[in-house]
Amino acid sequence: MEPQVFRQVIGHFASGVTVITAREHGTNYGLTASAVSSLTLEPPMLLVCINKNTGTQAAISRTRVFAVNILNEGQADLAYKFAKPQSDKFQGVEFCYGQFGEPLLAGALAHIECRVVTDVEAGTHRVFLAEVDQAKSYVGSPLIYFRGKFGYFDQAERLYES
Numbered sequence: 001m002e003p004q005v006f007r008q009v010i011g012h013f014a015s016g017v018t019v020i021t022a023r024e025h026g027t028n029y030g031l032t033a034s035a036v037s038s039l040t041l042e043p044p045m046l047l048v049c050i051n052k053n054t055g056t057q058a059a060i061s062r063t064r065v066f067a068v069n070i071l072n073e074g075q076a077d078l079a080y081k082f083a084k085p086q087s088d089k090f091q092g093v094e095f096c097y098g099q100f101g102e103p104l105l106a107g108a109l110a111h112i113e114c115r116v117v118t119d120v121e122a123g124t125h126r127v128f129l130a131e132v133d134q135a136k137s138y139v140g141s142p143l144i145y146f147r148g149k150f151g152y153f154d155q156a157e158r159l160y161e162s
């Protein structure tokens with residue numbers, strides 16, 4: 001299987017967009033991620049897949065805590081910003097700190113604060129399986145990632161009605 005073909009095909013699996021954040025020794029880390037999935041309800045668990053070559057992955061590996069910020073449809077600028085290597089991605093970004101010290105981005109559609117239970121290495125990435133400690137959602141619509149592009153879920157209300 002050619003990786004480029006797999007990328008093109010799996011891009012048909014529409015997803016939301018998140019920024020996964022962490023904090024270690026007074027430094028904030030974050031990256032844009034769509035490889036996020038709920039895992040179990042009892043206990044509440046989710047998983048995230050993060051490239052081993054990132055500061056965020058290293059910070060989570062050591063601190064064992066992170067937050068998932070589900071982006072609002074108006075936050076494509078944050079999705080771009082956190083997808084580019086940059087020394088301080090948080091400059092000019094409004095956020096507060098969660099209970100474990102992880103940055104929680106203002107205006108997100110939801111904040112989920114997690115503690116890592118176990119992690120698995122998978123090729124270029126590390127999969128963190130984590131228990132959810134706090135989760136809060138807000139009114140709004142999600143930013144969508146589909147076929148390599150950002151978009152909006154403008155069918156949402158019609159879908160909810162049916």
Ligand SMILES: Cc1cc2nc3c(=O)[nH]c(=O)nc-3n(C[C@H](O)[C@H](O)[C@H](O)COP(=O)(O)O)c2cc1C
Nearest residue numbers: 031032033034035049050051054055083084085145
């Ligand atoms: C829509 C979108 C989804 C992404 N999903 C993931 C992901 O699930 N896991 C990951 O490791 N990188 C993902 N990336 C890539 C990272 O955001 C990007 O490589 C980031 O710059 C890495 O962080 P760094 O700046 O600390 O190196 C995604 C990028 C975009 C634009």
